Amino acid sequence: MTDATSQSGPMLAADGTPLKKSLARALRMQKTRALMLIAPLLVFVLVSFIFPIGKMLFKSVENDIVVETLPLTVAELQNWDAESGALPDEALYAAFVTDMVVAIEAKRHTRLGTRLNYEYTGMSSLFRKSGRKIKKLDPATDGPFKEQLIDIDKKWGDVTTWAVIKTHSVKITNGYFLNAVDMQRTPEGAQTQPEDKRILIKLFQRTLFMSLMITVSCILLGYPVAWLLANLPARTANILMILVLLPFWTSLLVRTSAWKVMLQQQGVINEVLVWIGLVADDARLVMINNQFGTIVAMTHILLPFMILPMYSVMQTIQPTYLRAAKSMGATNWTAFWRVYFPLSVPGIGAGSILVFILAIGYYITPEIVGGTKGVFISNRIAYHISSSLNWGLAAALGTILLGVVLLLYWCYDKIVGIDNVKLG
């Protein structure tokens, strides 16, 4: 037997294997077992969360449709200088027809048209219309094609058409991101959109501003409620707690629709105000389908997310702190402001993060009560996903939104410190 104390090498376990190895093996068993326990959840999260998000992030830069549909054309386009103002030569037209015949066979040319239509209006119909006629051409025998194509549609004789195809023929594009910040990818580089098309930056600003307003209103309304919850006798506090949680158990749509009933011009509030005489019948307040309506409804819906973290923090603030402050000569207000309030800040922080992040990506409520002036960026994303089918732009907008949230989270961590946040 080896004497463990006399040897000079690494410590050995009883069976002679190095102790480190033996320890790692012993721990590996435990780690594997622990991993097995969380494996179902891990797989679920990967499949349903991480993977789709990754896919979405990639979609915002992915642009291989042009290269894949028109490989020969793209290669020929490299030799053509768009800024010269001259049309490309016959070789390119031939390559284009060859590509198109293959694409039409596979029914991919309309998809390409749709993609290019995001960048240059008219491309979609150009591809669809030309497709029917190019189908009849044989790339081997029917050349030359330049004149024929210009005959089919005079847009093929327009430099811009080819310039657009060339600009968007890269595999990884920043075009969607440029679009998302009201710019566009042009042959001359990134340029701002014409004024009438610049809406997304404004929408981002509005989303941030309104989320901020909602967070602030939630703090103002939620703080006293949380304080009551934490300081009332248990029985009364429980009843109040049910009232706070009640909205959670009601459908989001029902709550939002209820606000519609309350706020509309023929709604409850206006009727009451007119009946009292505070508001003239012909000057009813406009409280819905604008920013006001969205802020009111979303504040109501997100309020529990503010109250609960605040409450759980306030519950841990011992009443003796206030007593101690008063015994030292502080008035009620001083005791609150110098002692209670600073101790409740972690709750406000937690609630604010929660409400702000939820608000910034909210969709249903602004969709129903927001009208045109009160919609959020998320409504625009939904539009691009389900109506305009411009998923790349939707993905870019979503990525920017995610980035903004992460950035704010980082700022918050720097300023307040995420360790100071208590959710319960």
Place this chain on the structure above:
Amino acid sequence: MADSASNDAFVEFDRVQKSYDGETLVVKDLNLSLPKGEFLTMLGPSGSGKTTCLMMLAGFETATHGDIRLGGTSINNIPPHKRGIGMVFQNYALFPHMTIAENLSFPLEVRKMGKSAREEKIKRALDMVEMGAFGGRRPAQLSGGQQQRIALARALVFEPELVLMDEPLGALDKQLREKMQFEITNLAHNLGITTVYVTHDQTEALTMSDRVAVFDDGRIQQLDPPDTLYENPQNSFVAQFIGENNTLEGVVKEINNGIAIVELDDGELIDCKPVHESVKPGARTRVSIRPERVEYNKDRIQEGAHTLKAEVKEFIYMGDIFRTRLSVAGNDEFVIKTRNAPDVERLTPGQQIEIGWLPEDCRALDA
């Protein structure tokens, strides 16, 4: 007990009652007055009303009936922050978001004291509790004993004339507690502040106080200096609560020349000193004897002592003392303590011995 409205009374409770629910009284007819500079402890089991009394004095509870006076003026309607009473809380209540210096600065800031005056006072208060180097720390970075000192310094930094302490040593370990007991008493006496101290620990009460008020059932059962309290308990609650105590039950047969003859429940007759007013011929009584006043060594039993037969049940060697459990007059829980000395016999369970005590150490109290 309570000196009636004497002129030197600094703190005075005058017929104070307190009820929380309007049905039961937590504090029943409390009369208490203490002069300036006294260290008074309110001692009692939990629920005896001692903390309620302290909170009424601090202003966090209002008296249902009666008057509380501070320096001659009634403070019933003065809010806590205007009473100028320093207070040390059970869990110290140091503000966790402030440094030690900021904690101490708080009472001075609310008094709108200038910065230089504040700094000087904070320094002096920290030095007083030997924590001068800790001004920049946060409460969470200090040990329990250090937090305790800071809490004390904070209660004293604005120089109140009266300081209240609500079980301030409850969270400390035994050794630290004994050290702090000594320090708090010294500090209070050196500064000449009046102190009202609440505890349920009788050792603490006996070692620290000028006088102890023993609370039970919303009343002061006895208010006396520690030695009087221990040696001359006025009723069986106090006798039981303060120190260890043996109880024998019986009926008073007669009282002659200040000596009561009590027939114990097993027929034994013993001589006792009648203390409680209820001790009258024919009345039931509880006889209280301190364990250390009982002797079993024949040559130590004093002249005139009453002797009794006893059987040893248990003999425990505790180092400085021997603790012996005996069966005496039908009571199997009769405990005696004997100082360890070379000539003391060590007993074995089952042994039959004779024990003895002086009649004046045997006090007949209420049943």
